[in-house]
Amino acid sequence: MNFNNKLLFLRGNFKTHSMKKIIQLVLTFLFLLFMTTEVTGAATYRLQRVTSVEAGSMYVFEQGGRVMIHSISSNALQTTNTFSTFGLNGSENYVWNVSSATGGFYIYKNSSNYLNNPSSTNLALSGTKGVWTFSFQSDGTAIIGNNNTGGSFLGYTSATSTAYKCYNAAGEMGYEPHSIVVYKLVEETKTSAGMHFGETFFKVTKGAAFVAPTVTTAEGFDGTVTYTSSNSSVATVDAATGHVTIVGAGRTLITASSAATASYDAGEATYTLLVMGGYGTSSSPYCISDVMSGYMTWNSNVYIQGYIVGYYTSSSNLQPEAEANDFIALADVVDGVTSNDIALVELSTEVLKSSYGLMGHPELIGTRVIANGTIWPIRQKTSIHNVSSITTTDYPITITSYKYATYRTLATLDFSDTGISAYTAAVSGGNVVLSEIEDGIVPANHGVVLYSETAATYDIPVTTATASVNETGLNISDGSTATKENNTYVLGHKDGNVGFYRWIGAASLSAGRVYLTPSQGARDFLTFVFSEEPSGIEAPHADQSLTDGCWTDLSGRRLSGKPKTKGIYIVDGKKVLVK
Numbered sequence: 001m002n003f004n005n006k007l008l009f010l011r012g013n014f015k016t017h018s019m020k021k022i023i024q025l026v027l028t029f030l031f032l033l034f035m036t037t038e039v040t041g042a043a044t045y046r047l048q049r050v051t052s053v054e055a056g057s058m059y060v061f062e063q064g065g066r067v068m069i070h071s072i073s074s075n076a077l078q079t080t081n082t083f084s085t086f087g088l089n090g091s092e093n094y095v096w097n098v099s100s101a102t103g104g105f106y107i108y109k110n111s112s113n114y115l116n117n118p119s120s121t122n123l124a125l126s127g128t129k130g131v132w133t134f135s136f137q138s139d140g141t142a143i144i145g146n147n148n149t150g151g152s153f154l155g156y157t158s159a160t161s162t163a164y165k166c167y168n169a170a171g172e173m174g175y176e177p178h179s180i181v182v183y184k185l186v187e188e189t190k191t192s193a194g195m196h197f198g199e200t201f202f203k204v205t206k207g208a209a210f211v212a213p214t215v216t217t218a219e220g221f222d223g224t225v226t227y228t229s230s231n232s233s234v235a236t237v238d239a240a241t242g243h244v245t246i247v248g249a250g251r252t253l254i255t256a257s258s259a260a261t262a263s264y265d266a267g268e269a270t271y272t273l274l275v276m277g278g279y280g281t282s283s284s285p286y287c288i289s290d291v292m293s294g295y296m297t298w299n300s301n302v303y304i305q306g307y308i309v310g311y312y313t314s315s316s317n318l319q320p321e322a323e324a325n326d327f328i329a330l331a332d333v334v335d336g337v338t339s340n341d342i343a344l345v346e347l348s349t350e351v352l353k354s355s356y357g358l359m360g361h362p363e364l365i366g367t368r369v370i371a372n373g374t375i376w377p378i379r380q381k382t383s384i385h386n387v388s389s390i391t392t393t394d395y396p397i398t399i400t401s402y403k404y405a406t407y408r409t410l411a412t413l414d415f416s417d418t419g420i421s422a423y424t425a426a427v428s429g430g431n432v433v434l435s436e437i438e439d440g441i442v443p444a445n446h447g448v449v450l451y452s453e454t455a456a457t458y459d460i461p462v463t464t465a466t467a468s469v470n471e472t473g474l475n476i477s478d479g480s481t482a483t484k485e486n487n488t489y490v491l492g493h494k495d496g497n498v499g500f501y502r503w504i505g506a507a508s509l510s511a512g513r514v515y516l517t518p519s520q521g522a523r524d525f526l527t528f529v530f531s532e533e534p535s536g537i538e539a540p541h542a543d544q545s546l547t548d549g550c551w552t553d554l555s556g557r558r559l560s561g562k563p564k565t566k567g568i569y570i571v572d573g574k575k576v577l578v579k
Contacts, residue, residue, distance in 0.1 A: 046086040046192055047183035049255065049270050051136045055100035058090055058185040061144070063155055063178075064272065064294070065201030067094040068164050070109045075122035076163035077115075079156070085196045085269060090185060104133040117146040117166045134182070140230045140253050141179035153178040155294070179294070181253065181272065193258055193267025194218030195225070203295060204246070205276045212237070212244040215256040215269050223258035223267065230255070234275050249277030249289040249332070277332075278305070285370050288332045288343045292382050296375050304345075304384060305370045305393065306330030309337045311358055312344055312379060320365050325357025327378065334366050334396065334457070344383035345371045345390070356390055363410075363512070368394035368459065394459040399452040402498050404528075406491045406514035407450055408476050409442050414463040416440030419456075423449040424472040427518040427526060432500050435531040443467040447474030447514035449491070479511035489516040489526060500526040 047060055061068045066079035070093045083094050096115070099106045106129050107115040116130035117123055132154070135143040144154040152166040155178035167178070197213045204210045215225060227242040229235050231252035236245045242256060251274050260266040274295060277287030285303035296302075309331045311322040318329060318339045327346045331337040347353045356364060373387035392411060397420065399405055415422045415437070422442050423434040434449055441463060442448050452458070475482070482488045488503040490513065500516050502524045509515055518526065 042089060044086075044188045044192065045088040045090060045185035046188055046265065046267065047088070048186045048268050049140065049253070050182055050184045051140050051142075053098055053105060053134050053182065053184075055098060055105065057098055058095050059098055060094050060183040060185070061096065061154075062181045062183065062200065063164070064274075065199065066156070066162075068096070069093045070113065070125070072123065072125050073163065075124065076165045077123055078163055079161075085183075086188070086192045086194050086267070088185060095185060101129065101131045104131045106130070107132050117152060120152055121165050121167060123164065123166055136182075137179060138231075139179070139251055140181070141251075142182050143178050144180055155180060160297075179251065181270065188265045190260065190265045191263055192218055193221055193223060193264045195256060195258065195267035195269040197256070197269050197271045200271045201274070202271060203274045203276065205279060206246060206249055210244060210246060210273075212242050212254070213271060215242065217258075217267065218264065221258075221264055221267075223261045223264055225256050225258050225267075228255050228257070229253075235273055244273065246275055249275050249287045251275075251289075251293060278303075280304075282370070282372070288330055288341070291343045291375060291384070296382075299374050299376060301372070301374050302384070303370055303372050304330070304343065305368065306332060306343065307334045307366060307368050307396075308356075308358075308364050309334065309342060310365060312339065312342065312381065314379065318342060320358070320362070322358035322362075325353040325359050327383075328356055328358060328364075328369075330369070330371070342381065344378040344381050345369075346373065346378060346383070346385040346387050347390075348373070348385065348387045352387060352390055364392075366396040366457075367392050368396075392462055394461050396457050397450065397460050398457045399450065399455055401455045402493050403451055403453065403455070404491060404498050405450045406447060406474065408447050408512050408514050409444050411444045411462045412465070412467060413442050413460045414440055414465065415442065415450075415460060418458050418460055419454065420450050420452045420458055420460070423451065424469060424474075425449050425516060426473045427516060427522065428529075430523050430526060431529045432516065432526045433529050433531050437469050437472075439465075439468050441465050441467040441469070442472070443470065445476065446472045447476050448472050449474070473516075474514050475517060477509040477511055477513040477515060480508050482509035482513065482515050483507070487517050487520055487522070489518060489522075490514075494525075497525065497527070499528055 053059060060083065065081055067083050068077045069080050071078040080094065088095065097108050109125065112127050113125040114127065114129045115123065116126055116128045130146060133145045135145065137143065146152045146154070146166050154164055154166055156164050194217050196216055199213060226239050227237045228239070229237045229252050231250060233248055234250040234252040235247055237243065237254055244254065251272065253270050253272055255268060255270045257268045258266060274293055276290045278284040278290060280286045280302040282303050285305040288304065288306045291304055307330060308328050310318050310320040310329050312318055312329045313323060318337065325347055327344045329342040330345055331342045347356055354360065358364065369390050369392050371384055371387050371390045373384040375382065376385045377383060378385060395410065395413060397405065397407055399420065416439065422437045422440060424437060426433045484503050484505065488509060489500040490503050490509065492501040494501065503509065503515065
């Protein structure tokens with residue numbers, strides 16, 4: 001072999017040897033990389049609250065701080081309070097898979113452990129696939145229904161429950177107690193923000209102190225945490241500090257969140273705040289939201305308070321007109337009520353049907369009552385049955401932009417500190433002299449004149465106090481005798497003039513209407529004057545343009561000179577009291 005051939009041989013051998021080395025090094029590097037990835041690079045997840053679900057993702061289901069775990073006991077899924085919200089690997093016993101199904105979704109652990117509902121209440125994990133639907137509510141929680149049974153919902157009933165079942169709304173539960181918070185597992189691509197609250201469910205009664213929990217973040221976290229409340233009518237939260245201000249009864253989800261930074265993933269942590277309106281006693285009754293919260297024990301005796309808003313038909317429609325005197329529908333507010341906002345109160349005795357049945361007493365719509373009975377479903381609503389007593393606590397009174405109204409009391413009412421002033425009335429010449437009832441107490445079955453500067457609907461409470469006034473000077477129509485022939489005058493307004501006008505209707509005033517009966521020969525319109533200079537009340541008909549020294553009454557009509565009749569008049573645009 002010559003020199004050149006030897007050189008070529010050595011070069012080739014060198015190349016072959018070098019390539020082997022390089023290949024070995026590359027394979028070693030890839031193996032080490034694979035091993036490193038397998039050990040330290042496995043995907044980790046954090047929980048993110050969502051208001052929709054999608055097939056192919058993993059989820060966690062929480063209600064009242066308890067999450068469903070992969071364990072069946074006595075035909076119910078077991079629950080736990082202990083669950084992490086970040087740094088998950090997806091194999092945790094509270095993580096569920098979701099896949100698409102006709103009419104909804106499958107919920108499963110693996111191919112042999114699908115969540116199924118074999119009866120109206122029992123649950124099972126098996127190869128049989130149950131179809132589930134997700135209906136998300138305004139507060140961000142979901143009602144998880146089962147299509148196989150037509151009307152069953154996943155959840156548990158009370159604070160002492162330790163297992164989820166599929167309760168039939170028509171049998172064992174109402175609607176709201178099934179509200180479940182749904183979390184999706186989201187992959188952490190950077191360092192986890194590590195955001196979490198030590199507890200995820202808090203119950204507090206309105207008026208009691210509540211200290212918001214502190215959110216925990218990862219060491220070195222450099223993001224900004226922002227707080228929000230899903231229901232500001234229940235509680236508001238300071239966006240920067242997380243301080244919570246309770247507003248009313250109900251349920252809200254408080255969320256602490258942060259955007260992704262250069263080093264950390266976006267983070268989120270939530271807790272549920274359930275605010276109860278009362279304690280369920282006669283002196284501190286539950287509100288309707290309390291009854292629907294799911295924090296009750298079935299068949300427990302309670303007192304609840306709410307406004308009568310109508311009747312709930314078998315076709316699930318709330319309407320003011322009653323089909324029967326079986327029960328009344330109560331809500332926490334008078335206006336804007338839907339079928340989801342009400343509880344039914346059974347009129348269990350003939351006395352209650354006679355006193356509160358809406359067929360005979362449609363005027364009770366809008367009144368607020370306290371009922372005593374046991375919590376039980378009626379027509380698929382969490383409601384009250386075996387009612388032993390109902391007591392009216394407030395009557396609604398509406399004042400229009402004309403500022404005056406007449407009203408017939410059905411119970412002794414206390415107008416003090418309500419924003420409405422109550423007056424007796426007496427006819428004097430062409431005027432109606434109004435005298436304020438100083439203590440604000442008006443006995444039952446009396447007519448009064450009311451005044452308020454602000455047009456609104458006011459709740460006037462019932463009182464047991466003794467009224468200082470026994471006569472108000474106003475009559476209440478019986479439906480037959482308040483006719484124009486009997487010199488009937490009613491409150492009215494015409495061309496901006498508010499006062500009592502002669503009734504000219506062909507028939508009597510309807511029963512319950514308030515009216516005056518002055519002496520024969522009174523003029524057609526009687527204006528208001530006050531027995532004393534009323535504080536804070538402007539003259540209802542003063543014409544401020546009259547500054548030529550003439551006198552007018554409160555309706556703005558010119559007089560021939562200074563009046564001789566006592567009362568309040570206008571001269572040069574100012575009120576003058578003639579004694």
